[in-house]
Amino acid sequence: MQGGTAIPLSSHAVGGTADVYDSSRLPPAYLRELYELVRYRDLVVQLVSRDIRTRYKRSVLGVAWTFLNPLLMMAVLTLVFSRVFRGDIQHYAVYLLSAQLVWIFFAQSTTQAMNSLIWGGALITKIYLPRSVFALSQVGAGLVNLTLALVPLLLISFVSGAPITWALLWLPVPMLLVACFALGVGLVLSTVAISFPDVVEMYQVALTAWYFLTPIIYPVAALPDSMRWLMNLNPAYYLVEAFRAPVYAGLPPEPMTLIAGTVAAVGVLALGWFWFTSAADDLAARA
Amino acid sequence: MQALRHPSEPPLTVLEPAAFPEAVRIDNVSFRYRHHHERFTSLKEYAIRRIQGRVRRSDVWALRDVDVAVRQGEVFGIVGANGAGKSTLLRLIAGVLRPTRGRVVVHGWPVSPLLEIGAGFHPDLSGRENVYLNATLLGHTKRDVDERLDSIVDFAELGDVMDEPLRTYSSGMIVRLGFSVATEWEPKVLLVDEVLAVGDEAFQKKCWARIQGFRQQLATVVLVSHQLSYVLATCSRAVWLDRGVVRALGEPNAVVNAYRDAAAG
Numbered sequence: 001m002q003g004g005t006a007i008p009l010s011s012h013a014v015g016g017t018a019d020v021y022d023s024s025r026l027p028p029a030y031l032r033e034l035y036e037l038v039r040y041r042d043l044v045v046q047l048v049s050r051d052i053r054t055r056y057k058r059s060v061l062g063v064a065w066t067f068l069n070p071l072l073m074m075a076v077l078t079l080v081f082s083r084v085f086r087g088d089i090q091h092y093a094v095y096l097l098s099a100q101l102v103w104i105f106f107a108q109s110t111t112q113a114m115n116s117l118i119w120g121g122a123l124i125t126k127i128y129l130p131r132s133v134f135a136l137s138q139v140g141a142g143l144v145n146l147t148l149a150l151v152p153l154l155l156i157s158f159v160s161g162a163p164i165t166w167a168l169l170w171l172p173v174p175m176l177l178v179a180c181f182a183l184g185v186g187l188v189l190s191t192v193a194i195s196f197p198d199v200v201e202m203y204q205v206a207l208t209a210w211y212f213l214t215p216i217i218y219p220v221a222a223l224p225d226s227m228r229w230l231m232n233l234n235p236a237y238y239l240v241e242a243f244r245a246p247v248y249a250g251l252p253p254e255p256m257t258l259i260a261g262t263v264a265a266v267g268v269l270a271l272g273w274f275w276f277t278s279a280a281d282d283l284a285a286r287a
Numbered sequence: 288m289q290a291l292r293h294p295s296e297p298p299l300t301v302l303e304p305a306a307f308p309e310a311v312r313i314d315n316v317s318f319r320y321r322h323h324h325e326r327f328t329s330l331k332e333y334a335i336r337r338i339q340g341r342v343r344r345s346d347v348w349a350l351r352d353v354d355v356a357v358r359q360g361e362v363f364g365i366v367g368a369n370g371a372g373k374s375t376l377l378r379l380i381a382g383v384l385r386p387t388r389g390r391v392v393v394h395g396w397p398v399s400p401l402l403e404i405g406a407g408f409h410p411d412l413s414g415r416e417n418v419y420l421n422a423t424l425l426g427h428t429k430r431d432v433d434e435r436l437d438s439i440v441d442f443a444e445l446g447d448v449m450d451e452p453l454r455t456y457s458s459g460m461i462v463r464l465g466f467s468v469a470t471e472w473e474p475k476v477l478l479v480d481e482v483l484a485v486g487d488e489a490f491q492k493k494c495w496a497r498i499q500g501f502r503q504q505l506a507t508v509v510l511v512s513h514q515l516s517y518v519l520a521t522c523s524r525a526v527w528l529d530r531g532v533v534r535a536l537g538e539p540n541a542v543v544n545a546y547r548d549a550a551a552g
Contacts, residue, residue, distance in 0.1 A: 019475075021396040023385050043423035050420055054411045057452075126403040128382040129424060196330035284383050285320055 029277040036130035043129065047137035051112075052144060067152045070101055074156065081217050089219055091162040091248065094153075098247040099216040099240045101149050102174075106182045106236070107207050109142035113186030114193040114200055117283075121194065124284050131280045132273075135186040139179050146175060153247060163250030170252050174242035177258075180265040181239060187272030191279050214240060235264030307359040309394065310476055310507035311380055316389035318350040318375055318531075349375040350531045352389075357524075359394075359475075360505040364512060364522035364539060366546050371528040373511045377402065377478050380509060395475025395507065397426050402480045405465030410454035414445055414464060417453050421468045435471050442493070443467035463490055470497050477501060479510035515543045 026032055037044070056065060074097040082092045089095050113135035120134050150171070157164055193199040214236045215223070223231070231237045238261035242253040253261075350372045357363045365373045378384045379391050381400050407424045408417050418439055422432045432439075440446050443463045445456075453461065477498070502508065512518050518525055518539055525542040527535040535545040 019394070019396050021382055021391070021393040021398075023379075023382075023391040026385070040423070040426060042427075042429040045429070046420045046423045050409055050412060050416070053416070054409060057411045123403065123406055123424070125378070125383060126381070127400050127406060127425065128397070129426070192330070196333060198329035198331060202330065281385050282321070284378075 029280065030274050033130050033132055033273075033277040033280070037132060037136070040130055040133055044133055044137050044140060047133060048140040048144065051137065051141040055141075067148070070097060070104075070149050071152050071156075073100065077217065084218075091157075091160045093160050094157050094162040094248050095219075095244070096217055097153055097156060098244045099214075101146060101153060102178055102240050102243045103211060103214070103216055103236070105142045105146045106178055106185075106239075107211075109139045109179075109182045110186045110189060111200070111203065111207075112138040112142070113183075114189045114203070117190040117194060118197065118200075121283075131283060132187065132276060135183060135190055135276075139183045139186060142182065143175065143179050157247060162248060165246075165250035167246040167250050167252045170246045171243070173258070174239060174246075174253060174261065177242065177261050177265040178239050180269045181235060181261075184265070184268030184270070184272035187276035188268075191272075191276050191283075194283050210234075210236060216240060235261070235268070238264060307361075307505070309356050309392075310359040310361070311355075311357040311363075311394075311509065312390075312392040313353050313355040313376070313379070314390040314392065316350055316353045316379060316386040316391060317348060318372075318379060318384060319387040320347045320349055348531055350379075350386075350528075353528070353531075353533055355526055355533070355536065357507055357509060359507050360502070361523045362502070362508040362510065362521050364510055364518040364525035364542075365528060366512065366515065366518055366525060366543065367528035368550070370530070372531040373528055374480060375531075376528070377480055377509065377511055380476070381478055393476060398476040398478055399425075399469065399472065399474030400478045401466075401469055402478060404469060405461055408453055408461065408465065411452055413452055414440075414449040414456070418449075418464065418468055421465065422471075425469065427472065431472070439464075439467045439471050442471070442497075444490075459487065459490075466494060470494070470501075473501060473504055474506055476507045476509065479508060479512075515547065519543055 027035070074093055077096055077100070078093045081096065116134040116138055117131065120131075123129070124131055154164070154168075189199060189203060213230065214234060215231070220228075220231060220237075238257050241257045242261050245251050245253045245257070353372075353376065365376060367373050375384065377400075379386055380393060381398055381402070382391075382393070382396075385391075405417075405421060407420050409420065412420065415436070418436065419429065419432050422439075423429065440449055443460075443466075445460060445464060448456070448460070456464075498508075510518075510522070522539045524537060525539040526533055527542050527546045529549070534549070535542045
């Protein structure tokens with residue numbers, strides 16, 4: 001028989017030579033997950049597109065909803081809060097919506113990361129796939145939605161007369177930082193949630209508190225001095241500010257804001273990555 | 288796949304497996320599931336018990352010192368009672384689990400698992416979209432699917448409904464599509480868990496023919512089944528697992544008889 005049949009071997013090696021799997025020679029989990037993620041990159045794309053398609057397929061308005069949703073939400077919030085902060089904040093609609101969109105991106109993708117891993121729970125006990133695809137594709141889908149929502153955001157900026165400048169070209173930087181931060185938080189939550197499903201509910205409570213502790217609907221100046229220190233410890237504050245500056249003020253993000261945001265995003269992502277990948281094999285054994 | 292060989296077909300010429308290289312090596316493998324004694328459903332409860340010092344853990348060894356080698360081209364059966372560790376062994380070969388002790392080596396990675404037909408299928412997506420999703424879940428690239436899409440659709444006989452959402456399909460159509468994707472790429476190692484009845488009689492014949500084709504290409508099949516007659520008819524060798532320990536290994540007749548005797552006695 002032809003022992004070395006000329007079947008093209010895949011270029012990636014899993015613990016040994018190509019097409020040989022050796023459980024005793026696997027690279028460390030945090031590295032292997034990265035290799036496998038590259039190999040399964042098309043799956044991530046498929047999951048992102050599935051998410052976006054199914055989100056709108058059953059709604060009458062379809063993708064238009066992506067535009068309408070932030071507009072309506074903003075209309076409601078602006079109506080209420082522009083009276084509270086009357087005169088304090090110029091272009092309140094833009095001030096609010098810019099931060100609100102970032103927050104929704106963060107809150108939704110972290111929550112969905114947990115849920116989709118729980119959804120994939122039955123799957124990952126039967127077939128091998130890099131388990132981080134679930135969190136990653138949710139953050140990817142959120143990023144696509146955020147990008148789409150930039151259209152109504154800029155429209156409102158324009159209409160309300162907020163400055164529109166070249167600083168807008170900075171936007172991909174804070175967006176990427178928020179994505180890293182969300183992925184890190186999503187991975188941490190997923191690790192915990194697979195053992196303890198009640199974390200999903202507890203997180204919703206925590207999110208609400210976090211939302212109000214972050215200057216999204218109010219200006220930082222509205223905080224009493226005794227609470228200002230809290231902002232220095234709140235990574236969401238830096239990330240929101242970094243995104244808001246180009247849209248609302250027409251200025252590049254403050255260097256210190258960017259540095260603090262980067263440290264938070266990279267730190268949390270590293271934490272989530274190492275923890276999740278080291279626990280991922282146990283996750284598959286649990287169900 | 289009621290059987291890898293359709294009853295009406297003549298038996299395959301038996302290959303002499305000893306001549307072929309190893310495809311799957313289970314080297315002194317033990318696997319331990321860690322269980323919390325009580326199943327905690329909430330973090331709150333866990334935290335409270337933890338503080339009270341009432342968290343007990345019990346380990347369950349699903350497999351102990353299992354030592355098995357399967358050669359290329361073999362059809363290898365795994366028999367045993369429920370909870371004997373059969374599925375754990377399959378999951379170790381699939382790379383889903385990693386052995387607690389010992390070593391698993393598989394030549395012909397990635398394996399093709401006929402364990403989860405139609406993984407990730409979504410009712411709101413069209414048949415075509417689901418093919419892409421399902422195939423990438425199995426580790427194929429989009430380009431792989433582009434090349435094979437027509438062949439997948441042909442085999443599933445669903446050419447005219449591929450743009451319809453999956454929720455309009457009958458369950459038979461869904462399984463046909465899933466099987467078609469799962470077996471489109473010729474595997475070197477095929478894992479089969481229990482009997483999979485796929486579609487009607489005519490389609491089952493097609494499935495059998497396809498799996499026969501794999502065998503002629505010297506694919507290795509590892510299967511778990513409770514149907515002993517089926518194991519006897521198809522397997523070249525078998526193993527009997529009993530609470531995680533190998534009780535018999537070798538020629539299927541001897542293994543199945545030993546298992547039957549123990550079950551009867």
